[in-house]
Amino acid sequence: MAFITLTTDFGRKDHFVSAVKGAIYTLLPEANIVDVSHEISPFNITETAYILKNAYKSFPKGTIHIIGVDSEMTPENKHIALLLDGHYFVCPDNGIMSMIASEINPTKVVEINIHDRIETSFSVLDVFVNVACHIARGGTLEVIGKPLSEITKMVELQPQIVSESKIIGSVIYIDNYGNVISNITKEMFNTVGKGRKFTLSAGRYNFKKVLSKYSDIVDFKLPINERNSAGSKLALFNSGNYLEIAIYKSNLQTVGGASSLLGLDYRSSVSVEFEKDTPA
CATH class of the missing domain: 2.40.30.90 (Bacterial fluorinating enzyme like)
Structure with missing residues (x-):
């Protein structure tokens, strides 16, 4: 069974991290969940990208990385899933992935479109967990999203x-x-x-x-x-x-x-x- 990692700005005081893990185990009791960090500064996508870019390569190919930072869906912040360097990422399209993928182009990117099937006010708990568990079972990206030609680029903090x-x-x-x-x-x-x-x-x-x-x-x-x-x-x-x-x-x-x-x-x-x- 593939590893599922969690990177969020949820902190440890509240119930969010345990709720996400519980939802994963409910759908996938044999899941292997690893915390990358839950101490990201709130909404800090640059910090998120730096930490995950340096962490993900240590995991086996096929690992699924859930990113829960600035994850509320808006018209300007889609939800995406992609395959990059043999790893899957489930995350908001807010620029995080453009920094992680600055040296390697994604193999495949889709805009997640299962929101009409899932009532949610907590995207990471509902949408991202369902997508990650679908991938972990061997499901394809095409089933949960439509192809996306490019992702949002974060150029503000480039040297x-x-x-x-x-x-x-x-x-x-x-x-x-x-x-x-x-x-x-x-x-x-x-x-x-x-x-x-x-x-x-x-x-x-x-x-x-x-x-x-x-x-x-x-x-x-x-x-x-x-x-x-x-x-x-x-x-x-x-x-x-x-x-x-x-x-x-x-x-x-x-x-x-x-x-x-x-x-x-x-x-x-x-x-x-x-x-x-x-x-x-």
Whole structure:
């Protein structure tokens, strides 16, 4: 039986998550349900896309991902189901999938059209659950929707290459440690930079180096009292290959995080300017 994942902004206080799981088990008692996150900031589709884009690839092909963020159907927010990279997604057409599918085109997309058969005021509980369980039983997308030629594109928070030497991006996510993730990818950085020296500007600090991992900030050959330690600022490409600003061994309750110490928030500017014609 395929896995069904849940990614929502429901939180844990209310009954919504358990109600959705109960509905899945009612239709599909043998279902394997996995929570990706229920702590998405309310209606934050950029944060949703970042988390799920980095999570879905770890699941087996054929996994069905239910996305319950900004999911109320309106004339401008259809419900869709699609096949992408061997995975199924059941979600609103609010731009989330255009960010997840920025590097891979969907194999098939349909606009869900079973609403006339299901009375609902809670789309995730009723419509999305029914569609996910239909797919899990081996059902096809054509049965629950009509083909859709394109999905809504979210271009508002895409990084911009403003010259041959400069990228301007923005913060798209702040993690549990206060680390700040930008929308500038390693691929874009390398394509524009071509190995040149650079200045990375984020909040109140500039960086001249991007590390491969957090502990690279520490020179373990030095005596302990001479090393960089917890609280040191750094930039790196994270596991999702996004440019991240971090504090080594950060803790928002003690040493602070990059978001608090550097004054960075969601949508704050992050830019990289490369030196002209000076290979590193």
